[in-house]
Amino acid sequence: MTARPLRGSILDGGDSRQLQFEQLALVHLRALLRAAVRLARDVSTAEDLVQEAMLRAWRHFDRFQPGTNCKAWLFRIMLNCWSTRHQQIRQEAVQFFPEQYAECSAGERAPASRFSPEEIHNSIDLLNEDYRTVLILFAVEGFSCKEIAEILGVPIGTVMSRLSRARTQVRDDLAKREARYMKAKARL
Amino acid sequence: MICSQSERVTEAYLSGEIDEPAWRKHLDACPDCSAKLQTESEFDHLVRHAVTSERLQTRQLEAHVRAAMRESITPIRHPILLSWRYGIAAAVALFFVVIATVGYAKGRIERTALCIDAADDHQEEVVAKSPRKWRTENADVRALAQRIVGDPSVPDRIVPAGYHLVGARVCLLHGKRYMHLDYSDGSNEISLFVRHQDPSKSLAAHVLDWFQFPGPSTERVDTFAVGAVQKDKLSLVLVSSAPVPQAEKIVAEAGGRL
Numbered sequence: 001m002t003a004r005p006l007r008g009s010i011l012d013g014g015d016s017r018q019l020q021f022e023q024l025a026l027v028h029l030r031a032l033l034r035a036a037v038r039l040a041r042d043v044s045t046a047e048d049l050v051q052e053a054m055l056r057a058w059r060h061f062d063r064f065q066p067g068t069n070c071k072a073w074l075f076r077i078m079l080n081c082w083s084t085r086h087q088q089i090r091q092e093a094v095q096f097f098p099e100q101y102a103e104c105s106a107g108e109r110a111p112a113s114r115f116s117p118e119e120i121h122n123s124i125d126l127l128n129e130d131y132r133t134v135l136i137l138f139a140v141e142g143f144s145c146k147e148i149a150e151i152l153g154v155p156i157g158t159v160m161s162r163l164s165r166a167r168t169q170v171r172d173d174l175a176k177r178e179a180r181y182m183k184a185k186a187r188l
Numbered sequence: 189m190i191c192s193q194s195e196r197v198t199e200a201y202l203s204g205e206i207d208e209p210a211w212r213k214h215l216d217a218c219p220d221c222s223a224k225l226q227t228e229s230e231f232d233h234l235v236r237h238a239v240t241s242e243r244l245q246t247r248q249l250e251a252h253v254r255a256a257m258r259e260s261i262t263p264i265r266h267p268i269l270l271s272w273r274y275g276i277a278a279a280v281a282l283f284f285v286v287i288a289t290v291g292y293a294k295g296r297i298e299r300t301a302l303c304i305d306a307a308d309d310h311q312e313e314v315v316a317k318s319p320r321k322w323r324t325e326n327a328d329v330r331a332l333a334q335r336i337v338g339d340p341s342v343p344d345r346i347v348p349a350g351y352h353l354v355g356a357r358v359c360l361l362h363g364k365r366y367m368h369l370d371y372s373d374g375s376n377e378i379s380l381f382v383r384h385q386d387p388s389k390s391l392a393a394h395v396l397d398w399f400q401f402p403g404p405s406t407e408r409v410d411t412f413a414v415g416a417v418q419k420d421k422l423s424l425v426l427v428s429s430a431p432v433p434q435a436e437k438i439v440a441e442a443g444g445r446l
Contacts, residue, residue, distance in 0.1 A: 018257070028245050029253070034239060047249050054253045059260065120238035139232040140239045188252055 021061050024070040032078055035136045039082055041125045050084065061087065072143065076151045077173065079133065086129075097145035115174055123173040131166035138163055298362065299416065302425060305361040307409040310379040310427035313359075314370055322355030322370070329356045330368075335365040335386040338421060343369050346380060346424065346442040361425070380442060381425040385418075406436040417443035 032053060036046035057064070057077050065071055124132055135150065137143045138159075145163070149156040215222050225363035292385040310316050323329050330340035336358060342429045343353055350369040359368045359381070405414035406426075415426040424442055 023255075026250065026253070029250055030244065033246055033249065034242065037242065037244065038239060043244070043326065047252075050249060051253055055256050055260065058257050073327050094366065115238075117238035117241045118241070120235060121242070124235065124239070139235040154445065157412065170235070171231065 004070070017061065021058055024064075025054070025057055025061070025074055028071045028074050031141055032074060035075070035141060036082075038124055038136050038140075039079075039129070039133060045085075049081055051077060052085075053081045056081065069147065071141070072147050072151055075141070079151065101121055114178065119174065119177055120140070120170070121128060122178070123170045124175055127166055127169055131162050133167065133187065134162040135166040135170070228381065302362045303407060303409050303414040303416065305426045306379070306427050307414050308382050309359055309361065309368065309381075310412060311410075313357075313368065314377050314379050314427075315429075320357060322357050324355045326353075332356055332358065332369070333367060333382075336365065337382050339384075339422075342367075342422070342446075343383055343408045346382070347371060347443045348373075348378070348438045348442060351378065366425070374427060378426060378428040378430070378438070381427075383423045385421045385423065406432050406439055408432060415439035419443050419446040422446045 029050065032050045033046055040049060052057045053074065057074055060077075064070060091099045124135065127135065133152070134148060137148045138145070143151065145156050145159045148159045152159070181186055241317065250428060293418045313320050323332055329343050333342045334340040335355070343356060346369075347353060348371060354370040354377065355361045356369050359366055361381055361383075366383045369380045369382065371378050371380065390424060405417075406413055408414070409427075412427050412429055413432045415428075415435050415438070417424050417439050424439070424446060426439045426442065427433060429440065430438075
């Protein structure tokens with residue numbers, strides 16, 4: 001992602017550290033939110049998560065080594081925040097109900113694809129969290145397997161196998177959806 | 189999938205981690221790998237398109253982040269920097285503890301030596317009346333005070349209530365020049381030793397003086413009560429055969445008038 005024009009620095013005096021943070025880190029806000037939404041499967045939780053991650057990054061910005069991948073550093077922070085939160089969410093027994101994801105009608109389908117974005121979202125959301133994370137980081141955010149391995153702190157072989165299984169599961173789920181859709185259409 | 193290479197290498201190729209000519213050559217020749225690569229690439233594109241097409245409002249979130257950053261405008265510094273600062277603070281604290289300990293010990297030694305010298309001088313010159321040359325004329329005493337302590341009025345200022353000046357002379361206490369003033373109330377005699385501080389003395393000497401004279405205090409040396417006080421640029425040592433509380437009172441009053 002390229003740095004977009006700044007909307008305004010934190011201080012009018014333009015403290016260099018803050019400007020640097022804005023230019024290196026704040027520009028990845030959208031990417032973080034996008035991944036967080038898929039991770040949390042809820043926009044409000046995702047926004048909280050990104051805000052927490054951004055503030056943690058800001059507080060520890062001295063730890064970031066200039067010249068290294070700031071986006072990867074931010075994702076690592078966000079995923080650590082998510083791991084911590086995930087424990088709390090489990091304790092609060094918040095559950096994900098797949099049936100809340102209604103199938104889309106034929107009219108909503110994207111012309112370039114057999115599946116609408118919502119259907120693909122739903123299939124991704126059904127994935128195990130480990131698989132979901134790897135798929136988003138690889139396919140959407142463009143991280144390499146090596147970078148993902150560093151972000152998640154797992155071997156590169158694990159990343160590759162998770163990615164492969166994630167693809168397979170999403171593909172299978174989409175195939176099932178399509179079969180159901182075709183069946184429903186045939187009845188009409 | 190028939191090709192043994194495709195399963196493992198496709199992700200690495202898609203993420204740009206391998207771009208070896210041998211692998212590209214293999215891709216051209218291997219329909220399995222080529223098909224898998226094509227499928228995975230299309231699938232990733234599909235996922236990317238679906239996820240990035242989701243409309244997300246970030247303006248409000250960005251505003252919240254900026255506001256929260258403003259609230260925590262002083263960020264936590266790097267732990268190494270913190271520990272470095274704590275290290276410096278600890279070293280400075282240790283330095284002052286060492287200075288205080290050494291200064292206190294040295295100050296106590298100097299002070300005790302001074303008190304012993306003053307008691308000896310009082311015993312020898314005032315009690316035992318050893319033959320010494322005393323200045324008794326008021327003008328001579330004032331001239332001596334001007335020369336030794338830099339202020340001719342000092343002998344009159346510090347005279348204790350009920351006492352009068354008997355005589356004055358110069359003496360050495362613990363290697364330093366003092367003005368020895370002998371006062372009497374008619375039945376008892378006391379000695380007050382006054383010294384003007386060296387204006388060019390070092391910081392270490394100032395610190396040592398502070399430990400030597402942290403405040404008015406009196407102690408017993410042999411049969412005498414010896415008290416000392418320091419104020420501004422003058423040091424005063426009292427030797428008296430009076431009880432310690434009475435000597436303390438004289439020291440405090442004289443110190444107040446220094």
